[in-house]
Amino acid sequence: MGSQSRRNFWLVLLLAVGLAGFIVVSPTATLAVRPAAAQATLDGEAIYLERCAFCHGENGDGDGPVAPYLNPRPRDFTSGQFKFRTTASGELPLREDVIHIVQVGVRSTAMPAWEGVLTEAEIEAVVDYLTQNFVPDWGEFEPVVIPVGNPPRVTAAIIAEGEQIYQELQCWKCHGQAGRADGPSAPTLTDDFDFPIRAADLTKAWRYKGGSELIDIYSRFSTGLNGTPMPSFYDVFPEEEREEKLWALSAYVYSLQAQQPTEQSVITAGRIAGSLPTSPEAPEWNEVEAVSLFLTGQVITGPRWQTPGVDAVTVRALHNDESLALLVEWSDPFQDAAGGGSEGNVGNATYVNLDEFLGTAGPQPDALAVQFPQTVTEGTQKPYFFWGQPGQPVNLWRWQADSSVAEYNVAGFREEWQPQESSQVTAEASWADGQYRLLFTRPLTTTDPNDVQLVPGEFIPIAFQAWEGSNGEAGTRLALSSWYSLVLEKPAPVSVYLYTVLTVGLVAAGEWLLVRRARRK
Ligand code: HEC
Ligand code: HEC
Structure with a gap:
C-alpha cells in the first residue's frame, strides 16, 4: 500500500468510526435538532442519504465509502437478496420483514438497530424508499410466506431427535459437530457476492444475527439466508412430518447455545491439597466453577478493530499454596498454528483477506495472553487495562499456537515487547471441535521483581487478550477484556479453628451437664 492510499485509508476509517460512533452514541442528540414539523412529510430519500448511504451506497448497491472496511459488507439492495x-427460499421479503430488521439491526455486524433513533414512521419511509427504488421486482410478485406454528415443549427426547436430524442433514459440514462453525466446509465458504463468509457459531446465543429463540432458529433454516451458503431445509421433509422434524432440529440447535458470559467480576481460585491438574483436559476441571467474560475489539489505537474473532473466554482456576493453575477456554473455528501460511497452519490462509486494507502477510498464529499488574497495589489503582502505562507496567503471560509461551513486561501500548530471559510460566494447550483449552501454571511467588506475586486472599487484577490468526489478527489488532479480579482462596485463619474447637467443646460440656442432671432426676 502506498503512503497516499494508506493516508486515505486512515481518513476513511476515521470518518467511518466517527460516524458509526455518532449514530450509536448520540441518537437523542441528533433527534433533538430535528424540527417536529418534519414529521408531516417524511422524505425517505433524505433519511436514506443521511443515515444509510455511507454504508449501503447512494444507489443502494452496498458500496458506500465505509463498505470496504466492514465484514460482513453492507447489503447490496439491488441484488434483491435479503437474509x-x-x-420461502429465494423469495423477496415482506415489507414487514424489512421494517423489522431495520428496527432491530443485525447483531454482531455493523448494521445498527434503528428503533429509538428513527421514529416508526421514519423507518417505514426509509424502507419504502429503498425497496421501491433499489430492489428489482419489488411489489411485482406475491411472496410465499413460510408458516411458523407453535413451538413444542422442549424435552430431552425432542433434543435427541433433533441431534439425529442435524447429523442426517449434515449441518455439521459447515457448523461443526459442536456447533462452533468449524465444519470441514467452513474455511472456504463465500457468499453470492464472492466475499468470504463464516458459518454461524451456534453455541453463541448473543451472536445469532436473526435472534436466538426457538422460533427465530426455526425461521432461519426453514427460509434459508438468501445470498449465503445457508440453504433452506423446508422441503427436505414430507409435509406430514415436516413441522415435528423442524421443531426437533430447532430444539437441538437451541440446546447448543452456551451460557451467556456473566457480568461477574471475580474469578476465585479454589484451594486444594496435593497436586494441581497438569492437563487442560483433566476431568477435575469439570468440578471447578467457571466464569465467562466478554472480550471486545481493540479501538484505542489504530488500526481500530471492530470485528474481533474471539468475543468471550471462560476461566477456571485452582491453587495448592505453591502454584496457580489457570484454565482458559475460547472458541476459534480455525486452528492457526503458525504464521505466514507455513506448514502446520491448519486455517485457511485466504479466509478473510485483510491484506488489502491492513497490510499483514496472511494469518498469524492464534494467541492468548493473561495480564496482571507487575505490582499489585492496595486499593483501586491499576495500570491502564491496555498493556499498562509508563511507570505502571503490566506482566503478561502470552501463549501462541506454535506452542511457545513467553512472559513480558510492558508499560504502554506503544512499547516494544521484550520477552523475559527466564520465566516460570508454563502452558499446555489443546484444540478440538472449534475450541481451545489452555492451561497456564506458575508458582505463586517468584524471586523476579518483574513478576506479579500471587498472594492468597488479595484481589489481583487480571485481564485477557486474544488474537485469532485466520481473522488477520496480530499486534494491536486483537480482542481484549477490561480488568477482572482473581482471588486465591485462603486457608481458614487459625482463629476460626480456635473458635470452632471452643464452640464444639462448650456445646459438648453443656450437653454433658444436661445429661448428668437428667440422670440424677
Ligand atoms: C454502519 C454501516 C451501516 C449503516 C449505517 C446501515 N447499515 Fe444496513 N446493513 C449493514 C450491514 C453490514 C448489513 C449486512 C449484515 C449481514 O449481512 O449480516 C446491513 C444489512 C441491511 C439490510 C438487510 C437485512 C437482511 O434481511 O438481509 C437492510 C434492509 C438494511 N441494512 C437497511 C438499512 C437502513 C434502512 C439503514 C439506514 C436507516 C441502514 N441499513 C444503515 C450496515 C449498515
Ligand atoms: C453449506 C454450509 C451450511 C450448511 C450445510 C448449513 N448452514 Fe447454517 N449457516 C451457514 C452460514 C454461512 C450461515 C451464516 C450466514 C450469515 O451470517 O449471513 C448460517 C446461519 C445459520 C443460522 C442463523 C444464525 C443467525 O445468525 O441467526 C442457523 C440457525 C443455522 N445456520 C442453522 C443450520 C442448520 C440447523 C443446518 C442444517 C439443517 C445448517 N445451518 C446447515 C452455512 C450452512
Whole structure:
C-alpha cells in the first residue's frame, strides 16, 4: 500500500468510526435538532442519504465509502437478496420483514438497530424508499410466506431427535459437530457476492444475527439466508412430518447455545491439597466453577478493530499454596498454528483477506495472553487495562499456537515487547471441535521483581487478550477484556479453628451437664 492510499485509508476509517460512533452514541442528540414539523412529510430519500448511504451506497448497491472496511459488507439492495425473511427460499421479503430488521439491526455486524433513533414512521419511509427504488421486482410478485406454528415443549427426547436430524442433514459440514462453525466446509465458504463468509457459531446465543429463540432458529433454516451458503431445509421433509422434524432440529440447535458470559467480576481460585491438574483436559476441571467474560475489539489505537474473532473466554482456576493453575477456554473455528501460511497452519490462509486494507502477510498464529499488574497495589489503582502505562507496567503471560509461551513486561501500548530471559510460566494447550483449552501454571511467588506475586486472599487484577490468526489478527489488532479480579482462596485463619474447637467443646460440656442432671432426676 502506498503512503497516499494508506493516508486515505486512515481518513476513511476515521470518518467511518466517527460516524458509526455518532449514530450509536448520540441518537437523542441528533433527534433533538430535528424540527417536529418534519414529521408531516417524511422524505425517505433524505433519511436514506443521511443515515444509510455511507454504508449501503447512494444507489443502494452496498458500496458506500465505509463498505470496504466492514465484514460482513453492507447489503447490496439491488441484488434483491435479503437474509432475514418469513418468506420461502429465494423469495423477496415482506415489507414487514424489512421494517423489522431495520428496527432491530443485525447483531454482531455493523448494521445498527434503528428503533429509538428513527421514529416508526421514519423507518417505514426509509424502507419504502429503498425497496421501491433499489430492489428489482419489488411489489411485482406475491411472496410465499413460510408458516411458523407453535413451538413444542422442549424435552430431552425432542433434543435427541433433533441431534439425529442435524447429523442426517449434515449441518455439521459447515457448523461443526459442536456447533462452533468449524465444519470441514467452513474455511472456504463465500457468499453470492464472492466475499468470504463464516458459518454461524451456534453455541453463541448473543451472536445469532436473526435472534436466538426457538422460533427465530426455526425461521432461519426453514427460509434459508438468501445470498449465503445457508440453504433452506423446508422441503427436505414430507409435509406430514415436516413441522415435528423442524421443531426437533430447532430444539437441538437451541440446546447448543452456551451460557451467556456473566457480568461477574471475580474469578476465585479454589484451594486444594496435593497436586494441581497438569492437563487442560483433566476431568477435575469439570468440578471447578467457571466464569465467562466478554472480550471486545481493540479501538484505542489504530488500526481500530471492530470485528474481533474471539468475543468471550471462560476461566477456571485452582491453587495448592505453591502454584496457580489457570484454565482458559475460547472458541476459534480455525486452528492457526503458525504464521505466514507455513506448514502446520491448519486455517485457511485466504479466509478473510485483510491484506488489502491492513497490510499483514496472511494469518498469524492464534494467541492468548493473561495480564496482571507487575505490582499489585492496595486499593483501586491499576495500570491502564491496555498493556499498562509508563511507570505502571503490566506482566503478561502470552501463549501462541506454535506452542511457545513467553512472559513480558510492558508499560504502554506503544512499547516494544521484550520477552523475559527466564520465566516460570508454563502452558499446555489443546484444540478440538472449534475450541481451545489452555492451561497456564506458575508458582505463586517468584524471586523476579518483574513478576506479579500471587498472594492468597488479595484481589489481583487480571485481564485477557486474544488474537485469532485466520481473522488477520496480530499486534494491536486483537480482542481484549477490561480488568477482572482473581482471588486465591485462603486457608481458614487459625482463629476460626480456635473458635470452632471452643464452640464444639462448650456445646459438648453443656450437653454433658444436661445429661448428668437428667440422670440424677
Ligand atoms: C454502519 C454501516 C451501516 C449503516 C449505517 C446501515 N447499515 Fe444496513 N446493513 C449493514 C450491514 C453490514 C448489513 C449486512 C449484515 C449481514 O449481512 O449480516 C446491513 C444489512 C441491511 C439490510 C438487510 C437485512 C437482511 O434481511 O438481509 C437492510 C434492509 C438494511 N441494512 C437497511 C438499512 C437502513 C434502512 C439503514 C439506514 C436507516 C441502514 N441499513 C444503515 C450496515 C449498515
Ligand atoms: C453449506 C454450509 C451450511 C450448511 C450445510 C448449513 N448452514 Fe447454517 N449457516 C451457514 C452460514 C454461512 C450461515 C451464516 C450466514 C450469515 O451470517 O449471513 C448460517 C446461519 C445459520 C443460522 C442463523 C444464525 C443467525 O445468525 O441467526 C442457523 C440457525 C443455522 N445456520 C442453522 C443450520 C442448520 C440447523 C443446518 C442444517 C439443517 C445448517 N445451518 C446447515 C452455512 C450452512
